[in-house]
Amino acid sequence: MGDAVKPPPIRLDHLTLRHGTRTVVSELSGVFAPGSLTALTGDNGAGKTTLLRAFAGLHPPTSGTIDLGGLAPSDIALLPQGSQLDRAFPIACRDVVALGLAGRLGPFKGIDAAQLRQAEEALAAVGLPEMGKRAIGALSAGQFQRVLFARLMLQDAPVLLLDEPFAAVDTATAADLLAILHRWHKDGKTIVVVLHDPEMVSLHFPQTLHLAGPNTTWGPTPAWAPRAAA
Amino acid sequence: MHDLFFAPFALGFMRRALIGCLALSVAAPPLGVFLVLRRMSLMSDVMQHGVLPGIALGAAFAGLSVWAMGLGGVAAGLLVALLAGFLSRTKGAREDSQLAGVYLIALALGVALISAQRGIDLTHVLFGSVLAVDDPALYAMAGVATITLPALALIWRPLILESLDPGFMAATGGKGGLWHLIFLALVVLCVVAGFVALGTLMSVGLMMLPAIGSRHWSASLQGQITASVVLAAISSVVGLLLSYHTDIPTGPAIVLTAGALWMLGLLCGPHASLRESG
Numbered sequence: 001m002g003d004a005v006k007p008p009p010i011r012l013d014h015l016t017l018r019h020g021t022r023t024v025v026s027e028l029s030g031v032f033a034p035g036s037l038t039a040l041t042g043d044n045g046a047g048k049t050t051l052l053r054a055f056a057g058l059h060p061p062t063s064g065t066i067d068l069g070g071l072a073p074s075d076i077a078l079l080p081q082g083s084q085l086d087r088a089f090p091i092a093c094r095d096v097v098a099l100g101l102a103g104r105l106g107p108f109k110g111i112d113a114a115q116l117r118q119a120e121e122a123l124a125a126v127g128l129p130e131m132g133k134r135a136i137g138a139l140s141a142g143q144f145q146r147v148l149f150a151r152l153m154l155q156d157a158p159v160l161l162l163d164e165p166f167a168a169v170d171t172a173t174a175a176d177l178l179a180i181l182h183r184w185h186k187d188g189k190t191i192v193v194v195l196h197d198p199e200m201v202s203l204h205f206p207q208t209l210h211l212a213g214p215n216t217t218w219g220p221t222p223a224w225a226p227r228a229a230a
Numbered sequence: 231m232h233d234l235f236f237a238p239f240a241l242g243f244m245r246r247a248l249i250g251c252l253a254l255s256v257a258a259p260p261l262g263v264f265l266v267l268r269r270m271s272l273m274s275d276v277m278q279h280g281v282l283p284g285i286a287l288g289a290a291f292a293g294l295s296v297w298a299m300g301l302g303g304v305a306a307g308l309l310v311a312l313l314a315g316f317l318s319r320t321k322g323a324r325e326d327s328q329l330a331g332v333y334l335i336a337l338a339l340g341v342a343l344i345s346a347q348r349g350i351d352l353t354h355v356l357f358g359s360v361l362a363v364d365d366p367a368l369y370a371m372a373g374v375a376t377i378t379l380p381a382l383a384l385i386w387r388p389l390i391l392e393s394l395d396p397g398f399m400a401a402t403g404g405k406g407g408l409w410h411l412i413f414l415a416l417v418v419l420c421v422v423a424g425f426v427a428l429g430t431l432m433s434v435g436l437m438m439l440p441a442i443g444s445r446h447w448s449a450s451l452q453g454q455i456t457a458s459v460v461l462a463a464i465s466s467v468v469g470l471l472l473s474y475h476t477d478i479p480t481g482p483a484i485v486l487t488a489g490a491l492w493m494l495g496l497l498c499g500p501h502a503s504l505r506e507s508g
Contacts, residue, residue, distance in 0.1 A: 083395065
């Protein structure tokens with residue numbers, strides 16, 4: 001962790017994505033620069049989640065291309081919103097975190113003691129020390145999201161795609177996770193985060209891709225103006 | 231005391247049944263634990279009925295050979311598993327209703343095919359007969375256990391990951407469908423292996439009831455799997471004795487014992503039991 005990661009730029013060329021029969025992203029072109037930190041915003045149904053899934057290779061483009069610069073699937077870490085993870089499964093936090101290595105280790109290579117220690121350290125880094133042996137079923141929503149961030153640490157992918165990572169967590173957890181996000185940014189990872197909170201976007205995210213059909217904008221985040229009523 | 235517990239196992243057929251059932255007790259319940267965790271308990275119903283037409287066809291072509299009936303059963307079970315998987319991916323109906331549709335047809339077809347032949351006793355195929363555990367049947371049970379355990383150990387991590395978080399597995403380039411298929415093949419093998427002694431309907435009982443009961447004895451996956459094997463082994467021994475002394479068929483005797491152990495765990499086990507929740 002914290003090694004010099006040099007992700008290649010991610011280039012979109014006239015990318016069109018369809019969700020069912022509806023075109024959600026149309027003729028989108030541009031580049032996510034290496035090490036960029038981008039907020040992905042837009043109304044519900046604007047195609048934010050579809051776009052992230054397309055980056056991760058889970059949603060085929062209707063036309064146009066996504067050039068990942070030769071990255072393998074295990075180089076791209078996707079944290080979906082409302083993860084499919086079965087929280088009733090009898091498994092300890094440390095083991096969930098260690099499974100972040102699964103993409104790199106493949107199905108059979110063993111997880112050694114050093115890697116298990118790495119999982120414990122990641123749990124400590126997200127504010128859950130001593131929780132390694134606790135079953136995931138016993139965690140609060142905020143603690144659970146911290147565990148998923150610890151798993152991202154073990155994935156150690158150069159490209160991170162996060163879909164509304166702060167939606168279901170308390171403010172203290174959101175602040176801690178945001179600090180981790182900044183550390184990853186400093187490490188040089190390319191990060192794209194789906195967000196709704198305009199204040200958080202303007203305070204913490206240098207770039208913004210705002211999906212709004214034909215009025216889509218992409219570039220440096222505009223200055224945030226508090227609503228008149230505030 | 232000796233007459234009650236040990237004398238029955240002095241008989242050759244009881245010893246064979248005991249060894250076969252213990253072999254299955256080690257192999258089948260861990261698969262059952264995964265079926266429960268993956269919310270696929272209904273799949274075990276589909277399997278127990280799905281193998282029936284294959285067993286009947288195997289008997290029709292090659293007579294009452296365990297191998298022919300077993301191979302037919304495995305082929306039919308795999309076919310039904312694939313069909314169920316395909317139906318669950320097509321839209322338009324609830325998955326469980328489609329599974330119920332598949333197993334009802336398979337059961338009716340199996341019963342029709344068996345009834346059309348002379349020389350096979352439907353009751354024995356459905357509910358098992360301890361006297362029918364000959365050497366080939368015993369080899370089949372022990373052989374399947376020997377294949378199942380290492381295979382489960384081999385697919386252990388991907389199977390856990392696919393059960394725990396299929397979305398994550400797909401996003402990291404894992405082939406979730408492959409592990410799922412290997413897992414289902416192991417389930418089919420264990421269901422078929424048990425049919426001579428326990429019958430197709432009851433051999434699933436030895437897989438599922440200890441697995442369902444195991445969650446009352448441990449909160450960890452390893453603990454639940456250990457508990458399921460212990461529960462199944464106790465059910466096998468006690469069920470065989472019960473069957474010997476009372477003339478209840480072996481399959482129902484073992485399954486009733488496993489059911490009683492589940493109730494015991496539900497009432498007063500250390501985890502998620504009625505006693506614990508007060």
